[in-house]
Amino acid sequence: MAKPAMARETVVALRRQIARIEGSLPERLAQAGGDDGLVLRHGPAARREPGFGTGFLPTGAASFDAALGAGLPPAALVEIHGRQTRDAGAVAGFALCLAALVRRSAPARPDNALCWIGTAEIFREAGLPYAPGLSRFCGLPAGALFLCAPNETGDALWIAEQAARQRAFAAVVLELRGNPARLDLTATRRLHRRAQEAGRSVFLIREAGTAEPTAAPVRIAVSPAPAARRSTVSGPVAASIGHPAFAVTVTKSRAAPAGRLVLEWNPDASSFCEIRPEDSGALVAASGHRPDSSAARGAVVALRPAVAAPAAPGQPSREQRPAHRRARRAR
Amino acid sequence: MHPDVEIVDAQPQADRRLLESLADWCDRYTPLVALDGSDGLFLDITGCAHLFGNEKRMLDDILSRLFHQGFDARAGLGASPGIAWAAARFLSPAIVPPGEEGETLAPLPLAALRIAPAVRAGLESVGLKTAGAIMAAPRAPLARRFGAALLTRLDQALDRAEEAITPRLPVPPLSVERHLAEPVVLADDIERLVGLLAASLRAELERRGEGAHVLQLALFRVDGAMQRLAVGAARPLRDPALIERLFRERLAAFEDRLDAGCGFELVRLSVLKAAPFALEQTDLAGASTAAGEDLALFTDRVRARLGETALLRPVLVESHRPERAAAFVAAEMPEGRDGRARPDNSAPDPAGTVDMADRPIRLFRHPEPVDVVAAEVPEGPPLRFRWRRAVHRVARAEGPERIAAEWWRDPQDMPTRDYFRVEDDDGRRYWLFRQGFYGAAETMPRWFVHGVFA
Numbered sequence: 001m002a003k004p005a006m007a008r009e010t011v012v013a014l015r016r017q018i019a020r021i022e023g024s025l026p027e028r029l030a031q032a033g034g035d036d037g038l039v040l041r042h043g044p045a046a047r048r049e050p051g052f053g054t055g056f057l058p059t060g061a062a063s064f065d066a067a068l069g070a071g072l073p074p075a076a077l078v079e080i081h082g083r084q085t086r087d088a089g090a091v092a093g094f095a096l097c098l099a100a101l102v103r104r105s106a107p108a109r110p111d112n113a114l115c116w117i118g119t120a121e122i123f124r125e126a127g128l129p130y131a132p133g134l135s136r137f138c139g140l141p142a143g144a145l146f147l148c149a150p151n152e153t154g155d156a157l158w159i160a161e162q163a164a165r166q167r168a169f170a171a172v173v174l175e176l177r178g179n180p181a182r183l184d185l186t187a188t189r190r191l192h193r194r195a196q197e198a199g200r201s202v203f204l205i206r207e208a209g210t211a212e213p214t215a216a217p218v219r220i221a222v223s224p225a226p227a228a229r230r231s232t233v234s235g236p237v238a239a240s241i242g243h244p245a246f247a248v249t250v251t252k253s254r255a256a257p258a259g260r261l262v263l264e265w266n267p268d269a270s271s272f273c274e275i276r277p278e279d280s281g282a283l284v285a286a287s288g289h290r291p292d293s294s295a296a297r298g299a300v301v302a303l304r305p306a307v308a309a310p311a312a313p314g315q316p317s318r319e320q321r322p323a324h325r326r327a328r329r330a331r
Numbered sequence: 332m333h334p335d336v337e338i339v340d341a342q343p344q345a346d347r348r349l350l351e352s353l354a355d356w357c358d359r360y361t362p363l364v365a366l367d368g369s370d371g372l373f374l375d376i377t378g379c380a381h382l383f384g385n386e387k388r389m390l391d392d393i394l395s396r397l398f399h400q401g402f403d404a405r406a407g408l409g410a411s412p413g414i415a416w417a418a419a420r421f422l423s424p425a426i427v428p429p430g431e432e433g434e435t436l437a438p439l440p441l442a443a444l445r446i447a448p449a450v451r452a453g454l455e456s457v458g459l460k461t462a463g464a465i466m467a468a469p470r471a472p473l474a475r476r477f478g479a480a481l482l483t484r485l486d487q488a489l490d491r492a493e494e495a496i497t498p499r500l501p502v503p504p505l506s507v508e509r510h511l512a513e514p515v516v517l518a519d520d521i522e523r524l525v526g527l528l529a530a531s532l533r534a535e536l537e538r539r540g541e542g543a544h545v546l547q548l549a550l551f552r553v554d555g556a557m558q559r560l561a562v563g564a565a566r567p568l569r570d571p572a573l574i575e576r577l578f579r580e581r582l583a584a585f586e587d588r589l590d591a592g593c594g595f596e597l598v599r600l601s602v603l604k605a606a607p608f609a610l611e612q613t614d615l616a617g618a619s620t621a622a623g624e625d626l627a628l629f630t631d632r633v634r635a636r637l638g639e640t641a642l643l644r645p646v647l648v649e650s651h652r653p654e655r656a657a658a659f660v661a662a663e664m665p666e667g668r669d670g671r672a673r674p675d676n677s678a679p680d681p682a683g684t685v686d687m688a689d690r691p692i693r694l695f696r697h698p699e700p701v702d703v704v705a706a707e708v709p710e711g712p713p714l715r716f717r718w719r720r721a722v723h724r725v726a727r728a729e730g731p732e733r734i735a736a737e738w739w740r741d742p743q744d745m746p747t748r749d750y751f752r753v754e755d756d757d758g759r760r761y762w763l764f765r766q767g768f769y770g771a772a773e774t775m776p777r778w779f780v781h782g783v784f785a
Binding site for chain 2: 094126131145159166169224225241
């Protein structure tokens with residue numbers, strides 16, 4: 001396990017060094033450190049704006065920004081992968097969060113619409129967008145959503161290309177299932193070019209598809225993650241489902257080695273924040289009267305005897321013993 | 332009967348289709364074509380004959396082209412539909428000059444008057460066997476005995492009474508066509524022709540201060556078949572390049588169904604619906620200020636290629652039933668060019684302000700049944716459920732949210748639903764509901780998954 005990570009670290013370090021020699025590292029410009037800042041002048045008044053004008057969209061989670069370079073790349077194709085079709089809720093939700101960030105970054109534009117294109121198959125399998133939920137989840141009003149559900153993948157790609165060059169759409173979401181033959185490197189390159197030309201973001205959702213060569217500068221693998229509990233003034237509510245969370249792995253990026261992050265989306269602030277595993281509600285007991293899920297952590301293996309000890313006569317076996325009377329483990 | 336006689340069953344429907352396709356073909360002579368019974372066509376050639384030189388040449392052209400297509404056609408031309416009908420059936424080919432209807436009609440039998448067989452038999456039984464005899468007879472007794480319809484028909488034939496034919500298709504307000512000496516076959520050539528035709532339409536549209544809302548391309552094939560392609564525009568159009576582009580998408584979608592055969596010899600571009608075209612001021616850089624312009628063109632292109640319902644938009648409906656609360660409609664045509672009908676993004680969302688309950692981001696078209704393996708308490712959320720052949724263990728659940736049927740809309744016995752927001756072990760969040768109550772009826776309540784959360 002350690003060796004590939006080390007090797008990747010070395011590769012990334014070398015790539016950074018080469019880029020520094022060539023002077024073509026956009027994320028170097030994005031990271032304004034020390035005196036390397038931007039000064040904005042309005043007549044005689046001058047203001048220092050660190051990181052102004054880089055174009056990268058901050059997502060709110062610093063580690064995710066770092067993994068992406070400096071944030072979400074503007075005017076680019078972003079691929080978002082899901083492992084299974086039943087993860088479609090989380091995967092599409094994550095794409096919509098990113099689209100909401102893009103929409104929020106340009107509130108002055110009158111036509112801040114979102115175009116969601118998918119094959120009829122994927123909408124049948126994974127469900128149609130539901131406007132009341134979307135307005136709450138990512139602040140997308142019903143009037144700002146356009147939906148295309150053609151039967152053929154080729155038609156979906158054609159619409160996506162047409163939509164990607166529209167300035168009226170703040171973002172275009174294209175959702176496809178599996179690995180259709182039409183979606184090859186050329187198709188992604190065309191989408192990426194269109195997005196670059198129009199200065200708009202295109203999100204390509206690949207449900208249950210394996211990673212293929214792609215022209216997208218960023219590829220993100222998303223899977224659902226247990227949500228944190230709802231927090232109130234008097235502390236978190238037991239067994240409640242709070243803000244949605246996603247397990248995110250940046251599998252392709254020019255900046256940083258991949259790492260698994262758990263991000264929480266705050267629909268009210270419309271920004272991400274990273275949650276550490278110990279903050280997560282799922283890793284502690286969900287409630288007292290249910291099986292203790294935290295007992296399944298990795299440390300248990302080392303403590304379990306190699307041979308299962310037979311239960312003493314008259315005593316309940318190990319499995320029958322209630323969870324709350326189990327011997328407490330040393331942490 | 333002769334043994335070589337081939338007997339074919341009558342097929343009135345196929346005959347009808349053939350007659351309609353012939354009527355389509357006759358569209359090249361005049362836009363006013365009407366069907367006459369099961370075997371005739373009326374063509375109103377008012378103001379069209381000069382395109383062919385004169386009426387005689389036009390009639391010869393029609394008859395010779397039909398002959399080469401394998402039809403044995405008869406034709407008559409006259410100042411009224413009645414005399415033309417009689418001339419086509421009894422004197423073909425004949426042109427009846429205006430004013431000579433009486434002399435022409437007089438020697439013809441009663442069948443030339445388009446009267447009911449019973450009336451004709453009655454007239455013949457009293458010795459009136461030609462149209463001339465009817466014309467000579469006093470009108471009042473005829474009307475009293477044989478009905479007013481007889482005299483109406485007679486007056487119509489003699490051009491004394493007005494008779495209107497009913498055209499099959501509405502007449503386009505503006506159309507431009509091109510007769511080609513060399514038929515075109517390739518889709519590229521057709522596209523280029525559309526561009527040229529649209530360029531000539533433009534001047535006329537500018538003069539009228541209008542733009543085209545709906546455009547139709549009629550392609551007449553050498554062998555008589557014709558095809559029509561229509562495109563709609565969200566905003567009135569004039570620009571030939573845009574029109575050509577719309578038809579390119581339409582032709583691309585039609586490619587496999589468009590049979591060029593030996594080529595198209597006549598291409599016509601018609602404006603089926605025109606609308607006032609407001610001129611717009613651009614800024615000094617020449618960029619258009621209308622933000623909705625691009626969107627309208629995008630909508631047009633998608634619809635031209637994939638049909639009217641290719642682009643959908645959600646509309647919120649005031650309803651408690653989740654599946655009813657949001658419906659999809661085809662993206663509507665924006666009204667005018669001032670962007671009034673642009674999506675109103677700034678308006679507060681009724682669902683966001685009134686209903687603060689969490690709703691899923693994706694909803695299945697129909698709730699999908701799930702097997703609930705175990706529930707904690709009868710009225711509570713499930714512990715495990717099986718959906719699409721996979722068992723999901725519920726880690727946490729919120730609910731129930733009880734949503735009753737809408738009594739003013741739904742049938743009486745529509746069960747109430749209890750919705751639960753559940754999260755499984757892997758963190759997938761579902762919207763489940765139980766339909767009905769335990770112990771309330773004989774049937775066990777059923778569980779469904781209705782949507783997924785992010």
